[in-house]
Amino acid sequence: MSDLTDLYQAVILDHNKRPRNRGRLPTATRVASGDNPTCGDNCTVYLRMEGDRIAEISFDGSGCAISQASASFMTTQVKGRTADEATARFAEFKDIVTTGRQPEDFSEVAAFAGVHAFPARIKCATLSWHAAIDALKQPDQPLQS
Amino acid sequence: MSSVFPDLRPHFPALHQTVNGKPLVYLDNGATSHKPRAVIDALVRYYERDNSNVHRGLHALSMRSTDSFEAARARVAAFIHAQDQAEIVFVRGTTEAVNIVARGLGAQLKPGDVVLTTEMEHHSNLVPWQQVAKATGATLCYVPVLGADGEGGLDLAALDTLLTPQVKVFAFTHISNTLGTINPAAELCRRARAVGALTVIDAAQSIGHEPLDVQALGCDFLAFSGHKMCGPTGIGVLYGRRALLDAMAPDETGGGMVVSVDYQGARWKPSPERFEAGTPHVAGAVGLAAAMDYIDAVGRESIAAHDHELAAYARQRLAEIPGMRILGPTAGQPRAGIVSFALGDAHAHDVVTFADQDGIALRGGHHCNQPLMRKLGLPSTARASFYLYNTREEIDVLAASLLKIQKFFAG
Ligand SMILES: Cc1ncc(COP(=O)(O)O)c(C=O)c1O
Numbered sequence: 001m002s003d004l005t006d007l008y009q010a011v012i013l014d015h016n017k018r019p020r021n022r023g024r025l026p027t028a029t030r031v032a033s034g035d036n037p038t039c040g041d042n043c044t045v046y047l048r049m050e051g052d053r054i055a056e057i058s059f060d061g062s063g064c065a066i067s068q069a070s071a072s073f074m075t076t077q078v079k080g081r082t083a084d085e086a087t088a089r090f091a092e093f094k095d096i097v098t099t100g101r102q103p104e105d106f107s108e109v110a111a112f113a114g115v116h117a118f119p120a121r122i123k124c125a126t127l128s129w130h131a132a133i134d135a136l137k138q139p140d141q142p143l144q145s
Numbered sequence: 146m147s148s149v150f151p152d153l154r155p156h157f158p159a160l161h162q163t164v165n166g167k168p169l170v171y172l173d174n175g176a177t178s179h180k181p182r183a184v185i186d187a188l189v190r191y192y193e194r195d196n197s198n199v200h201r202g203l204h205a206l207s208m209r210s211t212d213s214f215e216a217a218r219a220r221v222a223a224f225i226h227a228q229d230q231a232e233i234v235f236v237r238g239t240t241e242a243v244n245i246v247a248r249g250l251g252a253q254l255k256p257g258d259v260v261l262t263t264e265m266e267h268h269s270n271l272v273p274w275q276q277v278a279k280a281t282g283a284t285l286c287y288v289p290v291l292g293a294d295g296e297g298g299l300d301l302a303a304l305d306t307l308l309t310p311q312v313k314v315f316a317f318t319h320i321s322n323t324l325g326t327i328n329p330a331a332e333l334c335r336r337a338r339a340v341g342a343l344t345v346i347d348a349a350q351s352i353g354h355e356p357l358d359v360q361a362l363g364c365d366f367l368a369f370s371g372h373k374m375c376g377p378t379g380i381g382v383l384y385g386r387r388a389l390l391d392a393m394a395p396d397e398t399g400g401g402m403v404v405s406v407d408y409q410g411a412r413w414k415p416s417p418e419r420f421e422a423g424t425p426h427v428a429g430a431v432g433l434a435a436a437m438d439y440i441d442a443v444g445r446e447s448i449a450a451h452d453h454e455l456a457a458y459a460r461q462r463l464a465e466i467p468g469m470r471i472l473g474p475t476a477g478q479p480r481a482g483i484v485s486f487a488l489g490d491a492h493a494h495d496v497v498t499f500a501d502q503d504g505i506a507l508r509g510g511h512h513c514n515q516p517l518m519r520k521l522g523l524p525s526t527a528r529a530s531f532y533l534y535n536t537r538e539e540i541d542v543l544a545a546s547l548l549k550i551q552k553f554f555a556g
Contacts, residue, residue, distance in 0.1 A: 004502050005553070008495070039494055040511040040518065040525050062524040064494035065554075118498055 007114035008065060015069035020076050025058040028143045032134035033061070034127050041067050041124065045131040049140060052082045059128055066121050071128030073108065083136045090129045097125045150451045153443065153534045156181040160534060167504025170539045175322050175350060175483050175530030176508055177372045180436070184375055187435035191428045199427055200401060200418075210427055217430035218417070221382055224437045225367065226358040229387050234417040235425050238381035239349040240269040242368030243316070245383055245420055246345050247273035249393035250314055256282030259311045261342065263288040263299055263328075264520060265321040268513040270347040270368075274316055288317070294472050295324045295521060304336055312342040319357075320350035323514040323528070324473035325456060325483035327355075334363040343389070349373055350481060353436070354452055354532070356445045365389055371429065376436035380429030383420065390416035397422040440533075448533050452482030455531040455540060459484045462544040466551050472526060482531035485512065488547060491554040493525040496547070500527075503546040 028046035035042045041063035048056040057079050059071040077093070078086040093112065096103055100116035103109050115125045154160055159179045162169050171179060191213065197206035199214045221233045236242045254260070260274050264287045278285040286307055291297025299317075308315070315337040319330050334344045345366040351357060353374025359367055366389070370381040385393070395402060395413055399422035404412040413419045440448065460476060463469050468489030474480040488496050497509035508528045511518045518525065529543060 004499060008553070038510060040515060041494075064492035066495070068492075121494070121498060124494065 004118075007111070007117075011073065011108050011111035012065055012069040015072040016065040019059075019068060019072040021058045021079070022072065023058055023060055024143075025056055026143060027056065028058070029140040030135045030138040031143060032131045032138060034131040034134070036063070036067070036123055036127055038123075039064070041127060043067065043071055043128045043131050045071075045128060045135045046143070047132070047135045052084075054078055054081055054083075054086060054136075057132070059131075061128075063127065064121075064124050066115060067124040067127050070112065070125045073112070074128045074132060077109075078132060086136060087133060090133055093129060094126055097122050150447060151443070153181075154536075156183070156439075157534050158182060158185070164504040164506070165502050167502075170503075170505040170542050172529040172531065172535065172539065172543060173506045173508050174373070174532035174535075175512075175528060177378070178353070178375050178532050179534070180377070180432075181375055181439050183439050184377065184432050184435045188377060188428050188432045191431045196428075198424055213431050214425065214427045217434035220434035220437055224357075224441070225352075225382075225384060226360050227384055228360070231416050232384055232387050232390065234383040234385070234390070234420040235430050236368075236381050236383050236420070237379055237426070238370035238372070239267075239347060239368045240370075242366075242381055242383035243270050243345070243347065244273045245396045246366050246368070246385070246393075247277045247316075248396050250343065251277035251281055251283075252394055254278075254281040254283040254313060257311060258283040258313045259286055259309065260284070261286050261288065261307055261312045261315045261337075263317045264290040265295070265299070265324060265326065265514070265517055266316070266318055267322055267347065267349065268515070269349070270316055270318060270345075271516070274314075283313070284311075286312075290324075290517065290520065293521070294470065295321075295326070295517070296473060296475050296478075298324075298326045298474070299328060299333075301329070301332075304333075308336055308340045308342065310340050312337070312340055314345060315342045316345035316347070318347040318350070320354070320481045320483070321473070321514075322350050322483065322530075323485050323512045323517060323526070325480045325485070326473055327351075327479050327481050330364070331362050334365075338363065350483070353440050353448075354445075354481060355449045359384055371433040371436060374436055375439055377426075377429045377432040380426045380433050382433075385416070387416060390420070395419050395422065399423050401425075443533060451533060452531055453480060455535055455537065456480045456482045456484055458537055459529055459531070459540045459543070462540055463547065466544070466548050468551060468555070469547075472521065482535075483528065484530070485526040485528040487523055487526050488551055489555060491550055493527040495554070496527045496550055499550045499553070500543070500546050503542065505543055505546055507543075 025046035030047040033044040043061035097115040157179045195209045197210040199211040289300040343365040346364045348369040352369040367384040372378040402422045470487040472485040493509035
């Protein structure tokens with residue numbers, strides 16, 4: 001299982017074991033959730049916007065190592081960016097996980113290129129990104145408790 | 146055990162392949178089983194020789210197809226010990242069968258009535274009843290599952306309070322596809338009948354694995370799929386007591402199920418045609434009958450013993466792995482050939498993907514049993530499920546692979 005070990009070992013296991021920006025964000029102004037109905041995975045993304053910019057972001061939910069690591073990674077990629085920049089980042093990420101193309105920059109993402117060899121798992125990798133893009137489309141309002 | 150139980154693997158063409166460079170170890174029989182050569186041949190023979198529409202032609206091929214279709218119905222009736230062939234309705238599978246009964250009985254339900262089911266049902270035997278309860282105002286109640294790992298099975302003591310005269314229908318699974326629990330179906334039917342409730346058994350996991358006799362069970366309806374018992378996909382059976390089927394409105398209407406039609410309306414045929422609108426899956430029925438012949442040639446008693454023994458061995462081998470949490474019956478309790486488990490920090494998806502690299506086919510997820518998984522506090526589990534061609538050696542391969550996965554995620 002060498003390909004697989006490579007896939008998991010690099011960045012993914014690290015993000016899975018020590019997730020960044022995990023937990024509910026009390027100051028969030030936008031929230032969206034996504035589910036993967038085949039496996040019951042779910043992910044909620046919390047955003048606090050400052051103008052068009054993502055000032056703070058967090059996620060929670062449960063899922064496999066790939067979905068958890070991808071969510072953690074996603075938060076580090078879009079924090080501080082505008083909605084358009086985040087959307088562009090997602091387009092690039094999606095392209096990498098579906099084609100396996102090795103990116104030129106944005107080096108951590110290379111670990112996720114391995115996902116393309118496991119088509120059943122691509123949805124796991126994109127779940128949190130979809131939730132983040134959904135959240136970006138919401139109007140600002142205080143988080144319901 | 147292998148000395149008394151025959152090696153059936155040569156009969157199953159799909160088992161003889163490699164996956165990711167390893168010999169296939171197929172342990173996803175709870176989802177669907179592989180098909181023996183005898184079933185594949187029956188399908189090919191039907192299409193090559195008899196293929197024609199049933200019940201409506203007078204030519205030779207149509208009569209031959211009709212004969213094969215009705216012979217398959219008789220074969221099913223004998224397989225489950227139905228009193229009458231008219232009690233066998235061919236459907237797509239368990240899901241369709243439950244939907245027909247739920248909507249058919251639903252027409253007689255009203256607010257204040259209770260539909261009783263259990264906390265261990267597959268979505269197929271749960272969501273149709275939820276829909277019927279919503280549409281009719283009837284209340285849906287659940288028999289609890291006991292134990293932090295579901296090891297206690299159904300709470301039979303709670304049945305006394307749950308089975309009130311308001312209960313009109315009690316729908317339950319014979320074998321849990323998640324826990325491997327074998328429910329005392331005959332006792333459940335008897336207790337339901339005592340309060341006047343009709344019983345519906347989901348036999349998806351028991352048919353083809355255990356001896357099954359609808360008379361001995363005393364059920365009113367029973368549903369199963371062909372594909373989990375060596376048969377083709379797309380064919381299954383709704384069994385119902387004849388008087389009940391004849392009193393029930395059809396779910397689908399159209400050709401083949403009417404006695405006469407005019408521009409104002411139509412009159413229904415009796416069961417089974419009433420519930421078989423349109424051209425049925427004739428080849429599927431023929432293949433299902435071949436699967437039943439195959440299974441009975443092996444013997445359902447010995448298949449059950451083989452399944453139970455593999456499950457017990459798997460339970461024992463898996464329990465040796467650190468951090469392993471196994472759902473369902475404890476060691477020594479009866480267990481069908483199903484073992485669901487959670488492996489420490491490793492998510493079920495990751496386990497299934499890793500096992501696949503070793504050629505092992507497992508199922509990972511909520512097993513169409515989301516409410517139960519939530520109750521047990523698990524987002525998902527991995528599941529190994531066994532059938533007549535599996536071996537102890539395959540379980541050793543599984544145990545070795547899982548140990549490797551455990552080390553990887555713990556490290
Ligand atoms: C207990 C149980 N009930 C119902 C079903 C549904 O069967 P089908 O998808 O063939 O309709 C299954 C199969 O997954 C099952 O395990």
